[in-house]
Amino acid sequence: AKGAVLASDTGADEEVAGPSPLLDVRSEQEFVLRVRKEVERGKLRPDVADNFENLYYNYKNAVLQNGDPNAYQIMLSNMMDLFDRVLLDEENPFTFQPYHKAIREPFDYYTFGQNYIRPLVDFRNSYVGNISVFSDMENQLRQGHNVVLMSNHQTEADPAVIALSLERSNPWISENIVYVAGDRVLTDPLCKPFSMGRSVCIIMLNCCFCFLLILLPESISHLNIFS
Numbered sequence: 001a002k003g004a005v006l007a008s009d010t011g012a013d014e015e016v017a018g019p020s021p022l023l024d025v026r027s028e029q030e031f032v033l034r035v036r037k038e039v040e041r042g043k044l045r046p047d048v049a050d051n052f053e054n055l056y057y058n059y060k061n062a063v064l065q066n067g068d069p070n071a072y073q074i075m076l077s078n079m080m081d082l083f084d085r086v087l088l089d090e091e092n093p094f095t096f097q098p099y100h101k102a103i104r105e106p107f108d109y110y111t112f113g114q115n116y117i118r119p120l121v122d123f124r125n126s127y128v129g130n131i132s133v134f135s136d137m138e139n140q141l142r143q144g145h146n147v148v149l150m151s152n153h154q155t156e157a158d159p160a161v162i163a164l165s166l167e168r169s170n171p172w173i174s175e176n177i178v179y180v181a182g183d184r185v186l187t188d189p190l191c192k193p194f195s196m197g198r199s200v201c202i203i204m205l206n207c208c209f210c211f212l213l214i215l216l217p218e219s220i221s222h223l224n225i226f227s
Contacts, residue, residue, distance in 0.1 A: 048189045063119045078116045085193035102199045109197030117160035134170045
């Protein structure tokens with residue numbers, strides 16, 4: 001099956017595998033018609049299709065500003081991959097457990113999420129300050145300690161942006177962060193495929209804070225979180 005087209009930045013060298021009904025789609029017009037056809041066939045709810053089209057045009061406008069000569073094909077391929085995942089979940093909804101481990105096979109949802117957000121990041125003008133702190137964190141984690149980062153929640157893309165920012169210097173941390181998730185990222189049809197690619201601890205909180213837990217998997221059962 002066709003993998004996602006990747007941006008040229010270092011680290012963008014992996015493809016995601018999975019069946020695709022969109023291999024014959026070569027243009028935006030064909031793609032939009034395919035989305036609407038799935039609504040007619042009863043495979044996609046009209047409200048989900050409307051939200052998907054809005055996302056398509058917003059994502060397209062953002063990606064086409066990154067200066068990559070392959071931006072259009074990157075955008076179209078990534079949106080086709082997302083549409084595959086949305087259709088699959090509409091047909092067979094995925095249910096998250098209280099602790100969800102990132103799904104890496106048979107479809108690699110983690111790499112899918114990385115590839116989707118990658119063209120939205122301006123790597124040439126981005127940097128991570130105090131990068132040595134993350135190396136210290138990794139040393140502590142490998143010794144069996146827990147590290148908890150707390151930040152004000154911004155967007156659903158944050159997990160991918162954090163992982164992309166660290167994938168060159170600390171790829172082990174990028175792939176092993178456990179995020180705290182609320183209901184939106186676990187139930188919204190357009191968010192779910194990205195959440196499936198992250199390890200998440202599910203807590204329903206009526207507050208505006210998002211916790212990033214960098215934990216060894218075996219320590220999850222020994223962690224108590226109070227709200």
